[in-house]
Amino acid sequence: MSSPILTIKDGVKITDSGMKIMDYLNLEINQGDFITILGGNGAGKSTLFNSISGNLHLTSGEIKINDTLITHMSEEKRAKYIGRVFQDPKMGTAPRMTVSENLLIASLRGQKRGFSLRKLGNKKELFYELCQTIGNGLENHLDTPAGNLSGGQRQALSLIMSTLQKPTLLLLDEHTAALDPKTAKQLMTLTSQIIEDNDLTCLMITHRMEDALRYGNRLIVLEQGKIIKDFSKAEKEKLTMPNVLSFF
Numbered sequence: 458m459s460s461p462i463l464t465i466k467d468g469v470k471i472t473d474s475g476m477k478i479m480d481y482l483n484l485e486i487n488q489g490d491f492i493t494i495l496g497g498n499g500a501g502k503s504t505l506f507n508s509i510s511g512n513l514h515l516t517s518g519e520i521k522i523n524d525t526l527i528t529h530m531s532e533e534k535r536a537k538y539i540g541r542v543f544q545d546p547k548m549g550t551a552p553r554m555t556v557s558e559n560l561l562i563a564s565l566r567g568q569k570r571g572f573s574l575r576k577l578g579n580k581k582e583l584f585y586e587l588c589q590t591i592g593n594g595l596e597n598h599l600d601t602p603a604g605n606l607s608g609g610q611r612q613a614l615s616l617i618m619s620t621l622q623k624p625t626l627l628l629l630d631e632h633t634a635a636l637d638p639k640t641a642k643q644l645m646t647l648t649s650q651i652i653e654d655n656d657l658t659c660l661m662i663t664h665r666m667e668d669a670l671r672y673g674n675r676l677i678v679l680e681q682g683k684i685i686k687d688f689s690k691a692e693k694e695k696l697t698m699p700n701v702l703s704f705f
């Protein structure tokens with residue numbers, strides 16, 4: 458069997474004030490895993506994502522992406538492996554840049570040659586088709602600044618931008634939480650489609666229990682900086698809503 462996409466071994470994070478917010482956490486993520494993550498407020502879900510993305514550095518333990526040790530690698534360097542969508546629709550897109558310009562930046566990520574608006578012309582048709590597949594009218598806003606989009610359109614744009622270059626690992630940090638139920642459902646359908654079409658490996662934090670049960674092939678539960686449950690696909694299929702509620 459091939460080695461895991463991501464490995465965290467005995468991950469510990471102690472804050473400057475001496476609080477242990479990750480407590481000997483161990484996790485192996487395999488290619489194609491779509492893992493949903495549940496846990497109460499303060500359980501350490503965002504800490505896990507911040508440690509993976511390099512926004513926080515572990516106090517001890519190690520993190521590997523494939524066989525590359527990234528424990529001490531900067532957030533900027535890790536960005537070539539990781540796509541992330543946040544809860545806040547304002548994160549992840551540049552508000553004054555248009556939808557096309559945002560997409561252009563995302564499509565050039567990791568390339569040595571710099572950003573030039575001259576490159577935009579021949580990509581617009583491609584971006585139009587890409588946005589059309591979403592079904593929320595984003596294709597009619599290619600020249601609209603991202604800051605003027607609706608929350609749902611902006612989150613869909615963030616999602617497309619984070620997956621355009623097929624990241625090794627996609628981190629979804631409650632990315633539907635700020636949206637109304639209908640828009641959240643549409644975005645989840647789009648998310649699942651993108652993950653499936655591109656065979657992406659993904660971790661998704663959610664407070665929506667039904668999404669945690671419905672999507673993905675694995676479910677983990679965090680508490681006090683530790684993984685207290687790790688359900689396989691078969692185990693997850695047997696879980697019911699009352700089971701899941703009992704974790705809190």
Ligand SMILES: Nc1ncnc2c1ncn2[C@@H]1O[C@H](COP(=O)(O)OP(=O)(O)OP(=O)(O)O)[C@@H](O)[C@H]1O
Pocket residue numbers: 472473478496497498499500501502503504505513
């Ligand atoms: N950079 C930091 N410095 C100090 N403490 C932090 C830092 N990041 C997180 N914490 C603390 O670590 C604990 C876990 O926080 P975290 O944001 O990871 O929880 P969470 O599970 O994502 O919660 P929520 O569901 O509320 O978003 C909290 O007590 C939080 O205050």
